[in-house]
Amino acid sequence: MSAVHGFMRNPAMSIASTFTVTLMLTLFAFFMTADRGLQAAVAVLEGKVELALFIDDGAKVSDILALKSRIEADPAVARVDYVTKEQALQRLQDVAAKRPDFTLADISTNPLPASLEIKMAEARQAKTLAEQLRAEIGKGVVYDVIDNPQVVDQLLTITRVLSVGGIAILVMMLFVALFVIVNTIRIAVHARRDEIEIMKLVGASDWFVRWPFILEGMIVGTLGAVISLAVLFAAAGPVTSVMVDFLDVLPVSFGPQFAAELIGTVFGVALLVGAGGATLSVRAHLAK
């Protein structure tokens, strides 16, 4: 009860600190969501990344298979498929069959090279592997290496910037929120300093004195969490469609499990910040 009274006693300060906490939590939730989305995107793209090795028409099958098993031994590689000249042609014909605007000229010889298609387990290694394989060009087996890992590279950069920058901003916000809560509660403590003095004089335990203020801090935190989650869920639809447009391929949609996780984490952070800030500001008065 006295915690609610405390919150009401200084509405301007309470609203200010609730607002700050809301802002902090909204940013926190945003980073958490964005980070999760990008992680999903990276995972999806990683599964798609392929290097293609075009094989010289004159290469011996035994050499090709030796190269294949060498590549397969790399832990960054998920799978290597050997596509023969005939299979490559067959694929092209399949594609053509589905596209009425695309007709194949009658070809008597097969101009397509055989290839090794490499699926990466770790997309970030694709570049390195491509470099290694390029060294094979001209030795009789490989005649070209095709890699296209730029998308993944960019995505990884975004993820890295986002997590480093995000953490930095979050830590700053956390301090601001903590600072504001500490001061709000300090004002509440100050308003009740006579009461606290008498409580301690007649032998109230530290916890008895501390609890109402910690509750007040937790009320501030909870209000902040509720508001920021409301904002977040209201914005979720539009933001998702923007994200999908922006990143094109990404399946950015979150299930109820992520929503639960998000709500839990946001409330957890809110309560911790509220209770922690309050504990800090009461501590000075309990020191004796």
Next chain:
Amino acid sequence: MITLDDVSKRYPNGTYALRDVDLHIEPGDFVFLVGSSGAGKSTLIRLLIREELASTGRVMVDGGDVSRLSRGNVSKLRRKIGVVFQDFKLLPTKTVAENVAFALIVTGHEGRVVREETDRVLSLVGLSQRRDHFPDQLSGGEQQRTAIARALVNRPRILIADEPTGNLDPVTSWEIIKLLTRVNELGTTMVMATHNAEIVNALRRRVVHLDHGRVVRDEREGLYAA
């Protein structure tokens, strides 16, 4: 009940508030602390309720060394000691009964116990009729009696009064002193810091005289001045 063993209190700026104080107070004693302002009376009281710690020496209250108390046990110590101040320290937004009950509620008592004990001490100090008044509707003597009721409601073994009559006129002062002597007769150890020579001289109780932090006189049935 209370033992100070070679106690000194030195403040960070180097001044001594108490110096080499040895003092032993038996259960049921009534002790006046006298001496000019700054002689160390209030410091001694603050050491007893562990608002401060002695720089050297040992302060024993009710068989325990107060400097060794854990945080939790400090609050238990304070329940054994009732404290009354010159400025009463009542909460202005609470009635007489609520001010008294407050001391029980914050030490974890509930419902019936709070009501019964509050009624008991209010009738002891003669304020049953005034129970629903607020402090600013009371006279100084009534406010001090409320404070005494609050100090007594946890049934302390020791009652410490720091200038309890400092803000009161002579007639009211005598009412308060009579009340405190009665509390003492009921078995509570009494320690009272005072400047009121008339009262000390009339009561002829033990007098401990502090001067510049030292005990310069300790007499049974003493007078305010030697």
